[in-house]
Amino acid sequence: MLYRRTLLLLLLSTLFFSTFAQNNATISGQVKDGTETIIGATVTIKGTKNGVITDISGRYEIKGITPGTYTVIVSYIGYLKSSQSVTLSAGQQKTLNFSLSKDPQQLDNVSIDGKTKNQEVKESGFAVNAIETKKFANTTADLNQILNRSTGVRIREQGGLGSDFKFSINGLSGKQVKFFIDGIPIEVMGSAMSLNNIPVNLAERLEVYKGVVPVTLGADAMGGAVNVITNQKVSNYLDLSHSYGSFSTNRSALTGQFVDQKTGLIFKGSGFFNSSANNYKMKDVEILQGGVRDGDQIVDLNGAEFVSTDIRRFHDNYMSASGQAEIGVVNKKWADVLFIGGGYNESTQDLQTGFEQKIVYGKVRKTSSSANGTIRYKKNDIFTEGLNLSAFASRTKDESKTTDTLLRQYYWDGTWTVKSSPEMGSLKQINNIARPRTYAMANMSYLINNEHSLNLNYTFDHLKNKNYNQYFASRDSMPGLMKKQIVGLAYQQNLLDQRLSNTVFAKYYRLGLERPKLISGSYSLLDTTFSNWGYGVASRYKVTQNFGLKASYEHAYRLQEAEEMFGDGLNLQPNPDLKPERSDNINIGAYYSFRLDRHSFFIEASGFYRNAKDFIYPVPDLRSQLLKNENKSDVLITGFESELRYAYSELLSLNLNLTYQNAVNKTKTGSTESMVPEYTYNNKIPNQPFLFGNADFGIGKDNLLGKDTRLQFNWFTQYINWFYLTWENAGNPNGKSDIPTQFIHNASLSYSMEKGKYNLSLECRNLTDNLSYDNFKLQKPSRSFSVKFRYFIQ
């Protein structure tokens, strides 16, 4: 795994002199962070009222200065102040460039107005959430919990730590959303790696692309994509943390890098360990009273009655562990970056319930393990100036197993009765899935000049899918094979002095699927190939330096997977007629940022449109109890979202966002042939939050309890408006099931010492102990407390 940090370069200031014959002197120059310009930095001359703010290219100019000796000070939020002394003679025009370095102390700071990497991403034509994870580094959050606070994103978890989740971006979800780590699909690392277990400390930034996805993430991500960006810096660092909390939850994370000065070799390592009993209290669930018992078994149900009670979960243990190491070199003549790496991860998960709270499991368990080997290479200005190449390849061994072999019906208190079928389904299973995978990608960008650039991306994904029930077979006699190739070409232009940026792109998807199939006694290879063209455009126009308009469009596909088409040989039946899902996605938006004194504001609002067709859903067959994937429904989603970020110096920060989405069913006919449009045609899609928002408030002060310390308090509230579990207009409202409006409050207090070297934080989630639900009516964790210690050196 490539857990890296951005470059925190401490560059020396440079001075340039030039002299002209004028009376009053002038100072001008540029303010940068390494190679990146800083917009909005304050440049003042000490002891005078002279001061300006750097422009779009980071430049400033102060005219009319009386000759003399001055100190010029440059400051910018999130950076260390920089000052230079200068002596000006009459008429002198002096160039004074500044290079600021980030202030490591301001870990909880929200960078708002500067051209941070985040800002750069936000100011691209794409509809994107760019999230700095630094400010969450002292919390116990995993990436899902951070993403869940951002605009347009809803993550619906089934329960506690490690539980299955459904990630939705602007109403599209499931396999329509793809996840990446540093541009590489997260599945390449193995199935035990997931956004619900990667600790916050392993990431530096998160990018959420909504509906329109850049070609550099070579994927059939029709609903959007999440890219986790890890630490990329080239110096030594170590970030070590451990937290302990309610429900016996332990979470450890480690990421570090060591540069051997003698050989120039760089060693990178990262890892995490999570475990939890998830034994939070379930409210008002039913257990059995009475009956004849033998230990936990109820041997005779005669006289046994359901009664309601509050009780702790008993079968929801979760453990996941991951380790990843890399070794390589940077800045060689033949490679800017070359790393080889390897990793291993595994997880064990007990399942406590089915899709419904009444269905209690007591022994069902899922385990998975995977190992991977990776190589990555990057070279800028290869062959010719402006031509950059990066490439990545990996091989993954990924295995998982689901065990459900006991003929038992469990109840919430852990007691059970003999059932005539296993807990989950009709057949006993030790279901093995093995998915060896080879993945490779290459990206080539060419900067023609400052105004025009090209980007060509190619990904190759080869996945074998072996699936068998160990209870009945020892191997999969008909493994499925998927070969996915995606070529993306983008052309970007930056016109009108960088104010207008347009990206036009096309994607070619090629999918080959194979599975040998037993046809009248002999195997023959079912081979299917699809190809599709997708395309899109993303534009941004800066009306003023701080005010920009954005629009983007993509005609996108989500390709069918081998299992969806050929079945899993167990419960999922093949459907050779399955087509890819597709969607036309449009985003329009505007952002505006401004500063008043020490108040910084960032406002963003956007509207979105998704016209999605041929959704792939597994449809159950009543007779055989088997599932079969079908292109079942069409959905039209429109909505808008807005975000306000405010900060007062380094003291206060407030982040508010609200999303409204209206997903309307466009499936005209239901399961039956009919000339009358289905009742649900044009109705709002049920069981989906349509209005939700987040408020994140932080207050923190440096040096309050001693030098180089920071005390920080954060309050976070999540709001989800009530929604129906079923079609809103159907049925008598009196008996309709719904999910009530939810307000969930969380708070944390953290204390950092020695400029963030030692950090201690206390956190409380679901402070008011409200009932919270995400998926159907499965109760989520009750109030929990945790404490986290983090050690960070660089």
Add this chain to the structure above:
Amino acid sequence: MNKLFQHTTRFLTIILTIALISGCEKRNSGQFEDGTKYSAVLCVGSWPNTAYYIAGIPSLTEGVVSIKGNGAEMTGKVYAQDVIQRNGFYYHANFGSGRLGKYHVENGALITDKEIPFTWLNWSSYTWIDDETLVIFGDGNNEARYAILKVDKMTIKTGKLDLNTIPTGFNTYNIGFAQYRDNKIFLGYGFGSNDFSNYPNMPVSKKAMVAVIDYTNMTVEKSLEDSRTTSMGGPTVYAPTSFVDENNDLYFVSDPPNMYDAQSPSYIYRIKSGSTELDPTYAFNYSAASGNDKAPAMWYIGNGKAIVRSRVSGLSIDADHSFTLIDARNGTFIKKLNLPVDKGERMVNAVIVEDGKAFISVNAADRDYVWQYDPTTDQLTKGVEFIGGIDYILRIEKLR
């Protein structure tokens, strides 16, 4: 600073307005229609957002039924149309959560009267002994099992049935029709497989059987056999496949495709009153008489006549259906009723018989009506219409 407050206020106002408008979106209040004489189990939506409702039908002969703001939602209680209704109470076994429940509709909501733990069997069929006693049958852990339910207090007694042993190549019992008559229960059965690796080319056990069970001690007296057909009546929790007529003669029909047998025809058999043997003088090859149709369900309408829900031939049971009129007593096919083609679900309780008339719900491609068939005049007339685009009409029920 003024500018600051302006911006903030404006933004917060927008957020508040949105929150208020949406948050205050009122839930409609429904009209109640308790005390209707009939009901329908309806399904709307495409997977995975299918939803089931029990809607009252005030009259079978006129008016409209819509689920717009109407109908008791079944979600979270009853999962499909396999419900048994008697005297306005609905009974449903949920194998996933291991519960057997009794429910009724009140003020537009489906109310749970009682749920009991029930893990003994996965139900297929049932027969009422009297108003208080329901016997249900099904497969459980590859055994044929039964449960006797006293519906008043929802108490239960369970046991196993000593049916013929499952032969090699098969591993489950397929339970067919169940019919109580004179302290005997007649139970159709066959053998099946749950190895779906070659689905839908499943092994077929070329034998249809009927167990004769003594109700007093639930012992199997004998098994009657016939090899002309297979699958002796589908799961009757969806629709009936047998009846006892005015002469106390028992009739039942087979549906081979239900157990993946595309070849064998549907046969109707008779067990005469007082007998526990298949009537050797009677075997009605329904498929031969109906142009090779198969018979997933059958309702007795009186005077020896019955209505059959008839499916076009083939292995698929998701095919077009029609309704035919047969003279069961004489073993003759009378005619196909002149109704629109039924595009509905495979298993539908589509007929209510009242005052010698049959009321037939048809899931047509055009408009969905309950049709009245009067055997005395041989007339078909349109009755109540289901409007608004119902996906499936799964059951119609007479409540009292």
